[in-house]
Amino acid sequence: MVFILAVKLLFHSRAQGLKMPDSAMMIVAGFCVGTMLDWFLPHDVYLDPDLFFLYLLPPIALEAGYFMPNRLFFRNIGTILTYAIAGTLWNIITIGLTLYLFSDFYKIKIAFIDLMLFSTLISAVDPVAVLSVFTEINVNELLYICVFGESLLNDAVTIVLYHALSSMAIIGSEHLVLNDFLRASGGFFLVAIGGILIGVIGAAATGLTTRFTKELSHSQPLVCLLFPYLAYLIAELGHYSGILSIVVCGLFMKPYVRRNMGEDATITVKYFLKTIASHSEAMIFIFLGLSTFSRNHTWDPWFIAVTVASCFIYRFIGTYLFSAICNKFRVEKIGLVEQFIMAYGGLRGAICYGLVMTLDKDSIPAKDMFVSTTVVMIVVTVFAQGSTIRPLVHFLQVKKKDNHVPTVTEIMVTNARDDVMEGIEAIAGIHGQYFWRRRLSQFDREFIRPLMTEKMSSRGDELVEKYNRVKSTSSQARLIQSLNLINNDSSDPLSNHP
Structure with missing residues (x-):
């Protein structure tokens, strides 16, 4: 934490004119630390799966759910769900089939179910750099909520599918039967619905507790942090979707806890959530920079090229396709400029890297190649797209948000x-x-x-x-x-x- 804070202070004080995303800055910092550790440590430093799923992922998901603009979100819920569910499935299927189509060119033979598992995790978008630019430039609300909402639910859908496909990969492609696919499909909906219900119960428990702790205002921020985390742990223990439960908990508890808490407690929750979420994400990017010096990397130029090209091409096709469908039912249409920015803002980041590092190498022999390709994909999108999104938004003259305060x-x-x-x-x-x-x-x-x-x-x-x-x-x-x-x-x- 101290190292992350020092890097941020140094970067923002010395690089006023350099508009580089914080995620790119943390990757560079991890790369520098990895260079030094490579000289002294005989073993690799890697991201532990338990550290990711139990400590780093929950704050990121809770912060996203808590600060979601509720009215905007539910007003555009149909469009957001179309992008998050249909769009994510489109990316997973098309990327997976394309990777399988070029499978003869890879260094090692990869099972189809393993390729689908990789296409699932590589479809997790992380537009933190894009959203920070949107906030600074003050883009219109429709573009902001579509990108924010899609990224939030996209991560939830991706992680649920990731767990379903991971269990199928353990069975092995040659042993899979029709019942396994049907069980996985039914399990997807069961896991999602169970996670949502646990999140709603967690939000109710948080609201009730803050109501009856009015005299203990110093304890209320702790309640707002621990109860959603408890909902996440209960969901994971019950084999439901923990990320959906904590996102839903943060989304639904916000209107009630703000009415029960004073101004000091509300401000404490706000800034503590933002701080712990940003540091958790920064820690993941630090590990990503460290992993570039891993001795277990397997670099396959064909696999990397097909992955990067597929992610970029199918992201644009899917965005334009589903935007055209949504515009048929919308009063306020999504313009071509907004569609281009949404497609261009499909960066890969913390969730993507955390998932690939949790793969079991015994059941996924190509894990090292998947990790290497994921690192390349994240570096390309964060540095190339994340660093150019600001001038691109200015160049395309994206419609700005009206700063008029309603009377x-x-x-x-x-x-x-x-x-x-x-x-x-x-x-x-x-x-x-x-x-x-x-x-x-x-x-x-x-x-x-x-x-x-x-x-x-x-x-x-x-x-x-x-x-x-x-x-x-x-x-x-x-x-x-x-x-x-x-x-x-x-x-x-x-x-x-x-």
């Missing part, structure tokens, strides 16, 4: 519009998104929120809360604008002369 009147008009749209759907006999949104909101307000929070809030209370939030945001914006004007005046050399 109370605008919020009231928006709510009234939703009510009118629901009425139109009712007259037309259609149960559309506005109908279900209103029903779920009403169910939450009448049944869930009184149970999970200390004080039941009416729609009038919500309006007052929104007014106070808008007022606070407007005051902060005016203060920042005034400070910027003062700084500009003080930096103007003419201002020092009468």
Whole structure:
């Protein structure tokens, strides 16, 4: 942790003009450390599977779920699920079949099920560098939520499929029968549904606990960290999806714990989650840099070339294909520029490397070649795509987010519009998104929120809360604008002369 902090401080203080992603910086740091360790240590330093699944992965997943913009996420849930599920399956199948098509050119013979397992883990995207650029540049909300939501659920789908295919790889391709495939398909849905249910129960337990610990505000942040982690461990012990459980727990507990906690506890949870998640991801990239000096690498130019080309080509094809399908049902269309940025932002990173390192070499003889190819794939995407995404966004003039802070009147008009749209759907006999949104909101307000929070809030209370939030945001914006004007005046050399 101290080493990671030192590297970040050194990099950001010395490289103000160099726009390199933090992930690339950590790979370089790991490479430098690996160079020195290679001289003194007779054995390799590698990422232990237990360290990855038990300690590094949960904070990353919890942070992603907790900071997911709920309203935007559920408004675009259909599009996000299309990219995350259909798009991920598209990448896995097409990459796996392409690798199998060129299998005669590889140095060693690889079983088809092993190639499908590799195509599954190599399909895990990690657009942290892209999202940081999006936040800094302030891109439009649709592009941001599509990339954020897809990457979050993509990791969950990938890990669930990874575990299913790993068990099939242990059996061996020559011993697989139809029942094994049917069992794996059924197990996929069972594992996913079980993980989601455990996550919902964990979110309920977290909300209830923070409600009854109002007088112990110093303990509330600990509850928000330990209960989701407990849900993750319970899911893993029950052979369900731990990553889905902790993501769902973070997603659903957020509205309730924020109402139960004070400002100090809320800020503590926010920054601690961001800190531990960023350091966990940085540690994985450090190990990736260290692994470049492994003595067990197997470099196969054909396998590497086919993998890199397949990931890049099928990512673009899949993005354009499923965007065209989604646009047929969307009112707000996803533009070609946004589609290109989404496809270009399919970086590989921490999840991808962590999964390949957990492969069992006894059941996957080609593990060393898979690890070597994964390292190349991550380095290429992080350095080439991650470093060029910023100028590309500027060059393509991606639509920016409107920084206008909505007034109370605008919020009231928006709510009234939703009510009118629901009425139109009712007259037309259609149960559309506005109908279900209103029903779920009403169910939450009448049944869930009184149970999970200390004080039941009416729609009038919500309006007052929104007014106070808008007022606070407007005051902060005016203060920042005034400070910027003062700084500009003080930096103007003419201002020092009468």
